[in-house]
Structures are given as structure tokens and as C-alpha cells.
Amino acid sequence: MAAFVDIKNVSLRYGPAAGGVLALDDVSLSFERGKFIAVVGPSGCGKSTLLKAIAGLWPTTSGSLRVGDEEVRGPLKIVGMAFQNATLLPWRNTLENVLLPLQVVETHRDHFRRNRRQHEERALALLESVGLADFAEKSVWELSGGMQQRAQLCRALIHEPSLLLLDEPFGALDAFTREELWVVLQRLWLEKKPTVVLVTHDLREALFLADGVHVMSARPGTFVAERRFAAPRPRPLEVIYDHGFVDVVHELRARIDEARSARGAPPRATVGAR
């Protein structure tokens, strides 16, 4: 199967060619349609930058970046994105927030206007599947942080994107809520099988959800290792206590520590499994 996302020797520099910040340096990575990919690495290494590059929101400086057999030259137009802060619109209620992509994406716009009820029902079903059925009409700040992230996931998925880019979506949540949402995300992914790139600082989250976990070096970021945990899906949350799983988490952590010191970054004790 041909690669859906194909990144070859991509570098990305913010600012002028001389000076500026080299965020990505010779990054290569490719994966097929429907894969779930996780990217981990030290803070500031260029993970968010990689997502922006894949989405076409920021131009690469050199190398080739192809999504779905086409060179990425500008915003891809149908990508779903979610971030650490939920970025919901406070002037819309939860349901209207979820519907936003249908009002924006060009191929959905007209259909949405003519069949609003039908789309609302779809959004409601999606909200129900993440446990927010009773909160559709509620305004955004009546939702807890975890609920906002669920709503954000719904917004990222309502238009059934073929590519879903998640930038530390659960980073601000407590451990229990986070684990709960791993299971939710796994189920949502299994339903429609979009291609997912998940950026996270949580190694267990990465390994639990993804087909492959890619480790980035300190800035300028490049991939230095990949680890996999082969287990059939849906994976029960308990696998994170399996010996095999824990071992891989430790390996990942060691690779990150290595990657950081290799680039001369000061060692830090807090990166790794939480």
C-alpha cells in the first residue's frame, strides 16, 4: 500500500535563512492511510511544527512533503485538528461548536445549510458517543476540562476528515480523565479509521493508542527511534500494566533521554512515563 503521508528529508526554519530558528531538520517519516502514529520528544523539539507542516499551515524550507499523493503547498482543507487548550468558541453552545467545521469546509457548506437537522442529529450522536448527550445545549464553560476536550474531539471528527492531527489533546487533564479519553479516542478511531498523528508527552498514551511511536531528538527535531507495541484492538486499558508494555515505555524513555543529551540539551528528569 502506498504511503498516505510521505515526509522526505523535510526541514523547516522559522524566520530568515540566516539566523531564525531551525525547528525541523531532515525529518523523514511515512505511513499508510488509516494508521495511528504518535510523535514524542523533548519540549520545544518541533512536534507542533511538524503537525503544522503536515497540515500545510506552515511552509517547509526544504524536502518533500506529500499527503494523499499530492505535494502539500497550502492548507489541506479537510484536516481535523485538536489542541491542548480546547479552543471552543464561547459564543456557541457545545452542539454549535461541533457543527463549526460543517459551516466552514467548502464541500460541506451548502449541504449543511440545506440539511441542518440531519447534521445536527449526526453531531448529537457523536456527542452522545463521548458521553456529552446532555450537554449539547450547554454553553462551553458549563463543561469541565475533560468534557471540553471530548467536545473538541467531536469538532475535529464531525466532517469525517481523512487526516486527524492531535497536539497534546489530553495534556492538561488529570490522569484518570486522560485514561478515560484514551479509550474514547481509540473507539472513535476504530469507527471511521482516519489517519491520526498524535503529539504527546505521555509515553503510555502514545504506546497505548498508536501503531508506531516515533521519537524526536531535541531541536532541531528529527526522528531518532521508533517503537511499537503489537496488541489487537480494541485494547483494554489494562494493557498499560502488562510487562511487555511497560518495558517498551522504559525503552522509549531511555531513547528520549539519549536524544536530548546527544543534542547537548541539559538533562531533565521529568520527561517520560507518568
Added chain:
Amino acid sequence: MKLQRHLPWLVVLGVFLVWEAAVRLFDVPPFILPRPTVFLEALWTWRAEIAVHSLQTFLTTVAGFGIAMVAGMALGVAIGSSAWLYRGVYTLLIGFNTIPKVALVPILVMWFGVGAVPAIITAFLISFFPIVVNVATGIATVEPELKDVLRALGARNRDILWFIGIPRSLPYYFASLKIAITFAFVGSIVSENVAANTGIGHLMTVASSRFEVPLAFAALFVIALMGVLMYVLTAMVEKRLTAWSVRGTHLAAG
């Protein structure tokens, strides 16, 4: 809670009572500082004239303010969404805003003659600036992640403006309108003071030249009243349209 609701009026009443008492106590003559009861009486005596002139001022102010509402929003949106305009125009705007608008009235009179037009323009000029700055701020400070979410969906700049920039800047807009409406009154009255045959500003000039100090105070009182009324009206519209920006309060109201 109940007391808090009536506090604005109680404070005004209190000030008037103290004023009344102090003027009586120190026996201040009315042509220096009239008591509230004296200028309220003047207000009643001159009610017909005052009504005509305040209506004129009111219309003038609302016209200038209305133009500022529309033009301020438009320019604010333009400046807020274009880094080029922001850089290019901002300095000019600040420079212009520093010019005292009173100084422009004679020039406006030269161009448009004595009457309502200079007053409308002055009201517009003086209330325009805070609106532009606030709307521009609201639009320029949209979270970059939020823009990314929309751009990754293929949104064009005008979609981002429509779905995020403008709704987000509405609380800023209304905050500025509340300041701008009071400014607009200042503008039209200052202009009427200098160059008009009608309007409260004109009435005040005439009253002071005739040493009718209570009448001048009555006029001031009416101006303040109109300002408060327009402020309250703006605040009411604001509450309807931007309830979301005040966490929780709409729950109690809704």
C-alpha cells in the same frame, strides 16, 4: 442585592441633597452655583426651549455616533485583520486622535457652514477612535490555534473573520461604544457651543452670556441625563448580544 440595583440613583440623589444643603448653608448666590432645586425649576420654566434644543443635540449626537459605529467597526476590522494596515495606519490614527477636536470646529464651519453638520462630524470624530482601537484589538488577538483549526478546514480569511474575529470582538466593540456615546455628546455640544443656532451647546452659550446660570445648569443636567440614557441603552443591547462574555451571569438571567 436590592440596594445594589438602586445604588446609581441613590448616589445621584445623595449628591444633589448634599449640594442643596451646602449651597443653602454657605449661602452661595445662584449666579455662581445654583441649587439643584433652582436649576430644576429653571428646567421646568424653560421646558419648551430645552426640549427643542436637546432634541436637536440628541439627533446630532446619534447621527455622529451612528456613523462612528459603522465606520469604526469597518476600519477596526480592516486594521485588526491586516498586519500591513495595522502598522501603516495606527500611527496616523494616534496622531489624529491627539488633535483636540474643538480646534477642528472652526475649520469644519469654514467647510460646511454653521449648523448641524459640523456638530455631527465632531461627534463622529471624537467617538470614532476608541471603537476602531477596540475592534482592532479584538480581532488581532484571536488565538493562533483557533485560526489553525479553521485554516486546516480550508477557511479563507473572511471565514475566519466571520466565524471568529467578529463574534470575538463584539464584547470589545460594546465596551468601546459605551465610552464612545458619552464622547459623542461631548463632541456635538462642543461644536454647538462654538458654531450653531440650535442645540443644547448653543443654549448654554446663550444662557451664560445672559448670566442665566440656572438655565445653563439645567442644560448641563439634560446633557448628563441623555448621556446616561444612551449608555444604559447600549449596555442593554450589549447584555443581549454578548452575554457569553460574562461568565455565568446569563445563567442567572436565562
